[in-house]
Amino acid sequence: MPKAFPLEFRRDVVAVARKGEAPIAQIAKDFGISEACLHRWLKLADVEDGVRPGTTSSESAELRELRRRNKILEQENEILRRAAAYFAKEISPK
Secondary structure (H helix, E strand, C coil), X not given: CCCCCCHHHHHHHHHHHHHCCCCHXXXXXXXXXXXXXXXXXXXXXXXXXXXXXXXXXXXXXXXXXXXXXXXXXXHHHHHHHHHHHHHHHHCCCC
16 A cells, blocks of 8 residues: 555645645655545645545545444344334333
8 A cells, every 4th residue: 555645745745736836756756655646635635625536635534424424323122123023022012
């Protein structure tokens, strides 16, 4: 797995690339990253800034949290459904 770069470093590299003072290949080489990596960072930055359609990191985090919460609620609902069925067997009509 490639090493993760700090968020601040990514922001700095994207800012330099957006200035357009040098070719993308040169900027990537100067910062020690691949061109593909820099292109990806630029796309992600465009999504975060609302320039390009897509899911922002905050939306992704919220979606992960909602999916996790939904899974827990489904499990709790299943437990309650089974408990109701169990107690319904015990209390038989006379």
